[in-house]
Amino acid sequence: MSTGNASMPAIRYAAVTFDCPDPAELARFYGDVLGLPVVYSSDDFILLGQEGSAGLGFNRLTDYRRPTWPDPSQEKQAHIDLGVDDLDSAQAHLLALGAVEPPTQPQPDRWRVLLDPAGHPFCISTLV
DSSP: OOOOOOOOOOOOEEEEOOOOOEEHHHHHHHHHHHOOEEEEESSSSSEEEOSOOOOOOEETTTTTTOOTTGGGGGGGOEEEEEEEEEEEHHHHHHHHHBBBBOOOOTTTEEEEEETTTSSSSEEOOOOO
16 A cells, blocks of 8 residues: 555545435434535435535435344444434434434443434434
């Protein structure tokens, strides 16, 4: 592996994009959760973010299948971790915004697993 950067192209983290059946619904949820505005929108894709910062994208997938976590029959492909100051109040707020609490919580005293409106698991933790 070369450590020289003479021919290294400029690469930067731009976004994480989630597949989902309804980009508007998922963008509304995460926009409310993170206070991010829409920076691009079409019928099939929405990008949330701030000018000059990485964002979150939501892509319509017509044959989308919800993750079945913790059941491995339809594995999660990725998940987002959100840092919070208080697990209980953050969880209550996220549930009010449309998150769902799954029946399994691996370590609820350290972090909580919730599901977004499209079924993607995400974690909240005071450790982040």
